[in-house]
Amino acid sequence: MLRRGAWMKLRTRLLIFSSVFLVLLPWFGFHFTEKVEQSLLQGQEEAQSMVASAIATVLNGYTGLFDIDEDALYVYPVKQLIDVDGYDEDWQSLAQRFTDYADGVFSLLLTDRDDYLYVYIKVRDDDIIYRNPRYVPLDSSDHVRLEYLDKDNRRHRLVVLAEAQGRGSVYEVKDDWRYWLTGKNVNAVYAFWRETQRGYDVELRLPRKWLEPNRRLSISVVNVFSDNERYPDTVLATHSSDYSALNPLLFQSSEISNVIKNLSESDSRICVIDKYRRVRAAIGGQQIQIPLCTNIDKVKDALVDRALSGETQVTRLQQGDETLIVAAHPVFNDVDRGAEIIGAVLVSKNSRQVLALQRDTLKEIAYAAIGIFLLAFISLLFFSSWLAFRINRLKNQAASLVDDSGRFVQNITLIDNLADDRSGDELGELSRSFSSLLDKLNRYTSFLETVPRMLRHEILNPVNTISMSLQKVNEMYPSSSREAATASNAVMQLQLIVSSLTEAANIDEALAQDDVETIDIAALLTEYVENSQLKHPQAKLCYSGSNRGVYIEANDIRIVQLLDKIKDNALDFSQPETEICFQLDVNHSGFVHIHIKNEGETIPQSQLDILFQGMVSHRAEKTGQPHLGIGLYVAHRIARFHQGELKIANREDIQGVVVSLILPGLADTTKKLNE
Amino acid sequence: MIQTIAIVEDDRDQRHYYAEALRAHGYEVSEYEDREQAIAAFEQALPELAILDIALKTDVGGGYEVCRYLQQRDATLPVIFLTSRGDELDKIYGLQLGAWDYQTKPVSLEFLIVRIESFLQIKQLNSNAVAVKGEDANQRFGDLKINSRAMVCHWKDQEVNLTPTEFSLLQAMLDAAHETGQGVSVDDLIKATRQGIVEENTISTHILHIRKKFKKIDTDFQCIKTRYGLGYQWMCS
Structure with a gap:
């Protein structure tokens, strides 16, 4: 029987198929989480949009909060302490925020901390003219002017000047900027003057309360013509055309912050910008690392553009590995729709949380999938092993009932003990139908086996009658003795057929009663061939092999019976004048091989395998003996009885047939051979 | 002295042939076709020799039973089984019952008569004590x-x-x-x-x-x- 590869086995196939489907499980999980992520992000977008909208709605109408000119001076909040020493190290975090004025002649940075407003001014000047105390007018040297409104809307004018590098002097002056009011240094304002490669830097601080509540401040840098001609040459100011106007100070709006404070979340950043794109308030979400409204600054972004043109907008910004969701909503000066836009609200939130959620879900799905996979794998393995075991058991049981010649091993009257016959599934059904099939087959086989015996009984009685009638006829009519003899001969043949059939049918039972003993097969063969030559003088028999000392466990009479069958067959098929050779070998594994070779007709390949199955004969011509092929069947059974094997093949060297009898030798065969 | 031979055989033709042949050789032959008939007759008188078929109509082992009966009555009585059942086991069983011979059909009448003659002779010799x-x-x-x-x-x-x-x-x-x-x-x-x-x-x-x-x-x-x-x-x- 052909054996397919192991991959074809039930268990393997089941596992491969199921694995393919099980692998799809995590894949579906992954796609599912992707969908979940998208919908979560979408949900977040909507939520953020609503927050933006809500904040914007709250801020609608707070016109005053946004009503600040474009030329305002920005006051950046700063975290570290500022040491007023003329060096800008303390300002490093804001280094990019310096604003240039007068084509870069001076640049300015303002910050507030605690109760002071700090100002850092970098001036380009290749000829610094310090104050000479001999000159009374305060505008006789390079200096910085500060002008602000107090709470009573009165203007105050301060000049900052120095006689050398170091702490500068601060005087309040009259509106001509030339003469002091009191002659006293304004100690509340601390200033430091330091020369730089480009010119000089002035760092100063003044109390914030002076500026409240108007928050108006202008800063000018004044350069005198020369040391000899000490009068102001250029006055460069932060305010543009209208000399009398003061710049509004733009602080982070605590009012707006207060309004939105309650709406903020720690993980989201809310910033409010005015129509000049300046961030007026930014709270929450300190961990969000993006340039968008991290500090008060002009926000330049398409998103802001759209919000300021009245659109509600949600965008996702990719920031490294992270995705930032930014929602923007315009703020109107009135609650009514269609009113003027005064600013916008931006709500930014990191999608990290969503992604973390997705990652967790993915992890859970992965674990669950692995768990399910393992569980399914194990149960499938178990199930398929179990199925395979049951099928194998059934197969083995069924196979064990029948021997290799297709006969039932035991005389079973009813086969009802196959495995799984009580099981309700398909295998149980298979087992039951197998049982009933085998049962029917067994009954049929039993019937067939009893046929020869019945036949013998049924045929021999009439044969006996015929035989006796013929004897009678012979006595009564001696003249017809020839006819009677022919008839007797026919009767004899009939009897031979019947007895051959009975012999074949009963061979196994008969063999079972035979004893085996240690015999010298070499001596037996030598003698057998010699005697057979005497018996068949017309044939040419030869023997090659040892003459003694090859021992086997056997029943010698049965072995001779077997040899007779094969010898008769060989004689029938041999060409005249050719040799029939008996050959005895002992191979390394201790098996005794007896080959009987003849020359003559070969056997068609298709018949070689079935030749021992009984009732098969390939004899072409009649030889006067009944030929049913039973001889070879009996020989085969005798070989099996001796745990041996009988093989028949066509010879490869010349045309002819070789029959090989392989018998297990005794363990000490070779030893005895060598003795 | 005319010797009586009993034939128990269900097949009428075969029975007649045996009987005819034996009568031709001077024996007195009594024919029975089943066990009951045979045993009923044997109750009256025992034959000198019995030829038995094993299967008698539907009585599968009828011949064995008749043999058993006869051996109980007279252990020296020669019994010949003449049967179509040629299996070794049947043969052994028959001989164990005390039968003298077990012949499978078809049988040569000539040989059968020689056999019967020698059995009767042996029987006589045995019964006439060792000395004879x-x-x-x-x-x-x-x-x-x-x-x-x-x-x-x-x-x-x-x-x-x-x-x-x-x-x-x-x-x-x-x-x-x-x-x-x-x-x-x-x-x-x-x-x-x-x-x-x-x-x-x-x-x-x-x-x-x-x-x-x-x-x-x-x-x-x-x-x-x-x-x-x-x-x-x-x-x-």
């Missing part, structure tokens, strides 16, 4: 002592219970050994059984039985040699 046993019929071959007329054989002074067929085979081997010192071919042994059709295989079975019976008495019995490819030889070292 003709010494002339006694032969000795080493440890073996046989009386060919009584078909009795002793090995080392113990009787070997051979059937007449087995005895004939032994006799043939002994004769050959005595005359030529050679073995007997299977073909010659077949002739010696004086039966219609005998196969080589049957001869080997008989030889096996003979060997077994000797070995029962003497486990070292080795005198019947197989002349492989030829036949068998009585050869005692």
Whole structure:
């Protein structure tokens, strides 16, 4: 029987198929989480949009909060302490925020901390003219002017000047900027003057309360013509055309912050910008690392553009590995729709949380999938092993009932003990139908086996009658003795057929009663061939092999019976004048091989395998003996009885047939051979 | 004295042939077709010899029962089974019941009559006490002592219970050994059984039985040699 590869086995196939489907499980999980992520992000977008909208709605109408000119001076909040020493190290975090004025002649940075407003001014000047105390007018040297409104809307004018590098002097002056009011240094304002490669830097601080509540401040840098001609040459100011106007100070709006404070979340950043794109308030979400409204600054972004043109907008910004969701909503000066836009609200939130959620879900799905996979794998393995075991058991049981010649091993009257016959599934059904099939087959086989015996009984009685009638006829009519003899001969043949059939049918039972003993097969063969030559003088028999000392466990009479069958067959098929050779070998594994070779007709390949199955004969011509092929069947059974094997093949060297009898030798065969 | 032979056989034609042939040889023959009929008659009078078929109509083992009955009545009564059941087991069973012979059909009438004659003779000899046993019929071959007329054989002074067929085979081997010192071919042994059709295989079975019976008495019995490819030889070292 052909054996397919192991991959074809039930268990393997089941596992491969199921694995393919099980692998799809995590894949579906992954796609599912992707969908979940998208919908979560979408949900977040909507939520953020609503927050933006809500904040914007709250801020609608707070016109005053946004009503600040474009030329305002920005006051950046700063975290570290500022040491007023003329060096800008303390300002490093804001280094990019310096604003240039007068084509870069001076640049300015303002910050507030605690109760002071700090100002850092970098001036380009290749000829610094310090104050000479001999000159009374305060505008006789390079200096910085500060002008602000107090709470009573009165203007105050301060000049900052120095006689050398170091702490500068601060005087309040009259509106001509030339003469002091009191002659006293304004100690509340601390200033430091330091020369730089480009010119000089002035760092100063003044109390914030002076500026409240108007928050108006202008800063000018004044350069005198020369040391000899000490009068102001250029006055460069932060305010543009209208000399009398003061710049509004733009602080982070605590009012707006207060309004939105309650709406903020720690993980989201809310910033409010005015129509000049300046961030007026930014709270929450300190961990969000993006340039968008991290500090008060002009926000330049398409998103802001759209919000300021009245659109509600949600965008996702990719920031490294992270995705930032930014929602923007315009703020109107009135609650009514269609009113003027005064600013916008931006709500930014990191999608990290969503992604973390997705990652967790993915992890859970992965674990669950692995768990399910393992569980399914194990149960499938178990199930398929179990199925395979049951099928194998059934197969083995069924196979064990029948021997290799297709006969039932035991005389079973009813086969009802196959495995799984009580099981309700398909295998149980298979087992039951197998049982009933085998049962029917067994009954049929039993019937067939009893046929020869019945036949013998049924045929021999009439044969006996015929035989006796013929004897009678012979006595009564001696003249017809020839006819009677022919008839007797026919009767004899009939009897031979019947007895051959009975012999074949009963061979196994008969063999079972035979004893085996240690015999010298070499001596037996030598003698057998010699005697057979005497018996068949017309044939040419030869023997090659040892003459003694090859021992086997056997029943010698049965072995001779077997040899007779094969010898008769060989004689029938041999060409005249050719040799029939008996050959005895002992191979390394201790098996005794007896080959009987003849020359003559070969056997068609298709018949070689079935030749021992009984009732098969390939004899072409009649030889006067009944030929049913039973001889070879009996020989085969005798070989099996001796745990041996009988093989028949066509010879490869010349045309002819070789029959090989392989018998297990005794363990000490070779030893005895060598003795 | 006319000797009575009983034939128990369900087949009318065969029964008639046997009866006719036996009557022609001067025997008185009583015919029965089943067990009941036969036993009813045997209750009245026993025959000198009985020929039994085993299967009697639907009575599968009827012949055995009749044999058992007869052996109970007279253990020396010769019983010949004449049957179509040629299986070894049937044969052994029949002989164990005390039958003298077991012949498978078809049978030669001529041979059957010779057989019956010799059985009746042996019966008479046996019943006429040991002294009558003709010494002339006694032969000795080493440890073996046989009386060919009584078909009795002793090995080392113990009787070997051979059937007449087995005895004939032994006799043939002994004769050959005595005359030529050679073995007997299977073909010659077949002739010696004086039966219609005998196969080589049957001869080997008989030889096996003979060997077994000797070995029962003497486990070292080795005198019947197989002349492989030829036949068998009585050869005692």
